Amino acid sequence: MPADRPRVVLADDHRLVAEGLQRLLEDECELVACVSSGTALLDAVHQYAPDLVVTDLSMPDRNGLSVMRELRAAGVQVPFVFLTMHAEPTLAEQALRAGASAYVLKSSAGEELLRAIHVVRSGRTYITPTLGARVIAAPGRGQKQELTDKQMQVLQLVSAGLRSKQIAAELGVSVRTVESHKYAIMQALDVHSTLELVRKADEYGLTPGLRTTPPVS
Structure with a gap:
């Protein structure tokens, strides 16, 4: 991964999960925003122009996949790392085909999320191995x-x-x-x-x- 700390927008509507992710990421990333809805995620990406987005797939108002698609349609190519509880291969495939850079299961989070970020920052794609x-x-x-x-x-x-x-x-x-x-x-x-x-x-x-x-x- 490049030596500079990537500027990251984090999106998760579960407060305790979001707090845990912030602690996990803060040593290697600069968290420029932490939001809890798809609409807020869309706004944060436009406002902060991050290097990377780490987001849940499901959120109350709109899901992370629809936000990514809207950004892609607007020409915003920021890499998306999806961190989700959904272990269905079809969802992972859908996310990757839509332009996601990584698909990580919350059950595998922790060091694997950091590994996924390293892989994505080096220009490659990452999928939780049990799904890949x-x-x-x-x-x-x-x-x-x-x-x-x-x-x-x-x-x-x-x-x-x-x-x-x-x-x-x-x-x-x-x-x-x-x-x-x-x-x-x-x-x-x-x-x-x-x-x-x-x-x-x-x-x-x-x-x-x-x-x-x-x-x-």
């Missing part, structure tokens, strides 16, 4: 491509730098099974090499915090 692989749509395809739980495990181990034999030992399956999963994942994500696969996983925030050099086979 399920909302990736391959370019040029008309339908969403979903990964199974086992495929998600394989994807994350590939991203951690493990080769097929190591992954097979880790998961207690055959190397052929691992290769079959890798092929299915690459088809779903429309990539053609392990390196591309790692990059796609990293783009969607599915990689572990520490990773060895990925294989390039």
Whole structure:
């Protein structure tokens, strides 16, 4: 993340949650406004021109997604980090397609929110890993491509730098099974090499915090 502290507008209509988020963010961000409604969020973005918005998806008057869409229509491209209790993959997909930079579950908040902000500030997209692989749509395809739980495990181990034999030992399956999963994942994500696969996983925030050099086979 850039060395300067990003100027952030925070929006959440639950007072205790908002107070906790302020304490979490204050060391790394400059909070220029904390609001509790969609209308107030819209006004705050226009008033303060923040570097980043951290917002709940659902709020009393209008939801964060509609606010983001209105700002996008007006040419305001500030990154939106959605922090929400809604764990439905379809909602995450909808938010990302509309232009969101991150989708983080409140049940995973804390260090993960800070990680998401770092990822977004570096120009990438972040999704809570339990949702991420399920909302990736391959370019040029008309339908969403979903990964199974086992495929998600394989994807994350590939991203951690493990080769097929190591992954097979880790998961207690055959190397052929691992290769079959890798092929299915690459088809779903429309990539053609392990390196591309790692990059796609990293783009969607599915990689572990520490990773060895990925294989390039």
